[in-house]
Amino acid sequence: MTASIRLSDSLKNLLGSEGLFTIEAGHSVREAIVSLGINPDLVAVVSVGDEMQSKDYLIQEGDTVRLLAVIGGG
Amino acid sequence: MRLYVDSTKCSGCNACRVACSLNLFDENNPKKSALVIEPHFPSPGMYTVKVCTQCGDCAKVCPTEAIKQDEKGAYYVDFAECNLCEACVPECPEGVMFIRAELADTAWKCNLCGDCVNVCGTSALWIAEIETATA
Amino acid sequence: MNGYAGKILRVNLTTGTFTKEPTPADVARDFIGGRGFGIYFLLKEVPKGADPLGPENKLIISSGPISGMMIPGGGKCDWTTKAPLTGGYAGASMGGHFTAEMRYAGLDSIILEGISPKPVYLFIDNDRIELRDASGLWGKATFEVEKQFKEKLGEEYQIATIGPGGENMVSYACINHDYGRQAGRGGVGAVMGSKKVKAIVLHGTKSIPVADMQAYRKAGMALYKACKDAEGLKEWIRYGTTTVVDWCNQVGALPTRNFSAGSFEGAEGIYGKTMREKIVITDKGCFGCPSPCGKYSRSKKYNSYVEGPEYETIGLMGSNLGIDDIEVVAQANLLCDDLGIDTISAGNSIGWAMECYQKGIFTKKDTDGLDLKFGNVEAIFTLIGKIARKEGFGVLLGEGVKRASKKIGQGTEKFAIHVKGMEQSAYATHNATAMLLAYMTCDVGAHHNRSWAITYDLQVGRDLVVPEKVARVIWLQNFRPMFDVIGGCRLQWVELSIDRDLYVPALEAITGIHRSWEDLEKVGDRIWNMTRMFWARENDGFGREWDLPPARFYEDAPTTGATKGQITKLEDVNRLLDMYYEQRGWDSNGLPTLETIENLGLEAVVA
Numbered sequence A: 001m002t003a004s005i006r007l008s009d010s011l012k013n014l015l016g017s018e019g020l021f022t023i024e025a026g027h028s029v030r031e032a033i034v035s036l037g038i039n040p041d042l043v044a045v046v047s048v049g050d051e052m053q054s055k056d057y058l059i060q061e062g063d064t065v066r067l068l069a070v071i072g073g074g
Numbered sequence B: 001m002r003l004y005v006d007s008t009k010c011s012g013c014n015a016c017r018v019a020c021s022l023n024l025f026d027e028n029n030p031k032k033s034a035l036v037i038e039p040h041f042p043s044p045g046m047y048t049v050k051v052c053t054q055c056g057d058c059a060k061v062c063p064t065e066a067i068k069q070d071e072k073g074a075y076y077v078d079f080a081e082c083n084l085c086e087a088c089v090p091e092c093p094e095g096v097m098f099i100r101a102e103l104a105d106t107a108w109k110c111n112l113c114g115d116c117v118n119v120c121g122t123s124a125l126w127i128a129e130i131e132t133a134t135a
Numbered sequence C: 001m002n003g004y005a006g007k008i009l010r011v012n013l014t015t016g017t018f019t020k021e022p023t024p025a026d027v028a029r030d031f032i033g034g035r036g037f038g039i040y041f042l043l044k045e046v047p048k049g050a051d052p053l054g055p056e057n058k059l060i061i062s063s064g065p066i067s068g069m070m071i072p073g074g075g076k077c078d079w080t081t082k083a084p085l086t087g088g089y090a091g092a093s094m095g096g097h098f099t100a101e102m103r104y105a106g107l108d109s110i111i112l113e114g115i116s117p118k119p120v121y122l123f124i125d126n127d128r129i130e131l132r133d134a135s136g137l138w139g140k141a142t143f144e145v146e147k148q149f150k151e152k153l154g155e156e157y158q159i160a161t162i163g164p165g166g167e168n169m170v171s172y173a174c175i176n177h178d179y180g181r182q183a184g185r186g187g188v189g190a191v192m193g194s195k196k197v198k199a200i201v202l203h204g205t206k207s208i209p210v211a212d213m214q215a216y217r218k219a220g221m222a223l224y225k226a227c228k229d230a231e232g233l234k235e236w237i238r239y240g241t242t243t244v245v246d247w248c249n250q251v252g253a254l255p256t257r258n259f260s261a262g263s264f265e266g267a268e269g270i271y272g273k274t275m276r277e278k279i280v281i282t283d284k285g286c287f288g289c290p291s292p293c294g295k296y297s298r299s300k301k302y303n304s305y306v307e308g309p310e311y312e313t314i315g316l317m318g319s320n321l322g323i324d325d326i327e328v329v330a331q332a333n334l335l336c337d338d339l340g341i342d343t344i345s346a347g348n349s350i351g352w353a354m355e356c357y358q359k360g361i362f363t364k365k366d367t368d369g370l371d372l373k374f375g376n377v378e379a380i381f382t383l384i385g386k387i388a389r390k391e392g393f394g395v396l397l398g399e400g401v402k403r404a405s406k407k408i409g410q411g412t413e414k415f416a417i418h419v420k421g422m423e424q425s426a427y428a429t430h431n432a433t434a435m436l437l438a439y440m441t442c443d444v445g446a447h448h449n450r451s452w453a454i455t456y457d458l459q460v461g462r463d464l465v466v467p468e469k470v471a472r473v474i475w476l477q478n479f480r481p482m483f484d485v486i487g488g489c490r491l492q493w494v495e496l497s498i499d500r501d502l503y504v505p506a507l508e509a510i511t512g513i514h515r516s517w518e519d520l521e522k523v524g525d526r527i528w529n530m531t532r533m534f535w536a537r538e539n540d541g542f543g544r545e546w547d548l549p550p551a552r553f554y555e556d557a558p559t560t561g562a563t564k565g566q567i568t569k570l571e572d573v574n575r576l577l578d579m580y581y582e583q584r585g586w587d588s589n590g591l592p593t594l595e596t597i598e599n600l601g602l603e604a605v606v607a
Helices: A009-015 A029-035 B015-025 B057-061 B115-119 C025-031 C034-045 C098-104 C142-153 C188-194 C213-229 C233-251 C272-278 C311-321 C326-339 C343-358 C377-389 C401-408 C433-441 C454-460 C467-479 C481-486 C491-496 C500-511 C517-538 C570-584 C594-599
Strands: A002-007 A020-024 A045-048 A051-053 A064-068 B002-005 B036-040 B046-050 B067-069 B075-077 B125-128 C007-012 C017-022 C059-062 C077-082 C089-094 C107-113 C120-125 C128-133 C158-161 C175-177 C181-183 C197-203 C280-283 C295-299 C304-307
Touching: A002 A009, A009 A064, A009 C491, A029 A064, A045 C233, A051 C233, A051 C272, A064 C233, B015 B115, B015 C213, B046 C280, B057 B067, B115 B125, B115 C213, C025 C034, C025 C517, C034 C059, C034 C077, C034 C089, C034 C107, C034 C481, C034 C517, C059 C188, C077 C098, C077 C188, C089 C175, C089 C517, C098 C107, C098 C158, C098 C197, C107 C120, C142 C158, C142 C175, C142 C197, C142 C326, C175 C188, C213 C233, C213 C491, C213 C500, C233 C272, C233 C295, C233 C311, C233 C491, C272 C280, C272 C295, C272 C326, C295 C326, C304 C326, C311 C326, C311 C343, C326 C343, C326 C377, C343 C377, C343 C401, C433 C454, C433 C467, C433 C570, C454 C467, C467 C481, C467 C517, C467 C570, C481 C517, C500 C517, C517 C594
Parallel strands: A002 A064, C007 C107, C120 C197
Antiparallel strands: A002 A020, A045 A051, A045 A064, B002 B125, B036 B046, B067 B075, C007 C017, C059 C077, C059 C107, C077 C089, C089 C181, C120 C128, C158 C175, C158 C197, C175 C181, C280 C295, C295 C304
């Protein structure tokens, strides 16, 4: 019952962190972000498959959840 | 091998055409590239991209045999042997055989260098084996 | 000269004559191009006190050394002038394919001078340059003008044109290109209109010389590879700048009902996801861009096509006006583009008028009978037309919120959301002190693109007022505009997070001059100080007062949303300015000291 979380290069650089994590499925993205010690406000985009999701999305087994930061704006 | 394109993925940026002119002529000049991007705006709002299929029809009609085939199977123009007769241009079914005498004293076409693929951020272009037509 | 097309074209519209001069090597060395060329020529050539809409003002259009090259995002074009909107410096950046074509025609800059006695358009095909009669085009909207030129001349031509907004010299009129790219801010379109230039039509087939061809091709390819390999490219291409709508709403940065709040209850209707699903039909990139943020949309409801909307337009024409329907935003976007007015200033001005109406300061008697409630779609569409055509109530709103609120009084200045007369773009800054400071000190007025620091606010603590935040804003102001100087786009660095050092060998191979980012930031610092000197030269009493934000951000806390009850204290606003001036080497009134001017080697330039 695991899923993976991948951070965008922008978020990796912002946090100075690794880019790939394996997590337990069944939690919300927000819970997963907090459990990784990331400030949820710094995550601008949550993407699963081809679609943007909210941080309340429940992570399913086998999902690859991609997280993006916005460091520069327009 | 040949170049393929999915026009629906093209964003019209023209990076491919600059890369192409750099490969063919060592120049930053998309007017001297071997790809065509046709924008259709404001409606219906899409791009059509034309690329060489390596069909070889141009080579068949070249009187000076300036259009040759390399080891990858790609047809290319040997600039030194082209006499600008223009026989090749109307033969090209895709409209990607070029002569613009004001820009170059040779015909030019895609030589399958692959630089266009390398700069395309939307993956609209790729190189693959030529698919044989199925009846 | 390697890396340069080689010539600067001056068009004297009063006499109808042209001169071409070699691009000066010393100016290229010291100011590189783009915005650097713009402020250099503006300070040197436009006399003190020139009327922005008079013959002494100039419109300076510049490329940079990566424009038109095999470098990601090499399609940015800078339009510098004395701004009709603010009376200060304007440097508007436009994407698309115009600047590349300018360089292929052999031109690094085009400088429009004087005023034509009749409407004209500037036609350039390599060395053939003509001013042609545009009386048949005058009055026409931008899409029709561009379409006519493309049908007549072919798709290889690139067009920049004004609409009725520019012709009527609306103070925030824009210049349109490629059916949806704009030089948007400060009223550059009004300056073009004042000069009676309807359009610039360009075609070129020349090549651009480089110092080291093999090194350039290698460095260019390395940049494209970095972009293509970046984690996040896929999402960025799918949503472009609209990726942030949802997030801005969550963190209270989405301007809502004239910036009275930072979260909007109807935001889901204008999210990037909603837009992609409902209206986007293709990605539309600027020149050489591997990560196109441009989305091209079709609205079924209005049976119309438009490039965008971008985030800024969604904020200002959407939530800021109480609009929760992306198709309405798209249609408002189309009307503004077609008529040639800036969506940011227009949305902000309409928001101010709606708040005046809500407070009873305006009634239907003032608004030509329009029911100016937040969310009234038809009123918004009608007002856009009135502003661009300078009709009725639109005349007042076309002046921008600073002048309009001064005329109306009654406390409306307090919710006129601008700095230095430029309407604030789409980030609410009730409680984000670095971003607030970025708006306060931006060199054109309240615009986001020089320094963008909201994520930094969230990272270190949004209400903190510390020297580190100020240093961050200054670093961004020196660094980010350098992309506008070299003629490229900052978004590959900004959003894909590619290593900025990859640009260094590319720029060196193109120009033959090695410049580290530290060197480039020094140029950025000089340019920043030059724009400041321009403001001071052109405006009596210019100083600290001009850097203050709208009172709303220190007096008027939101009553709803993520920033409910949150506000920046006026004393913190002043502390931010004190620290900023000190770190910049400016005096307590915000003017560069003699020592700073000398350290930057600017004595001659500002004398």
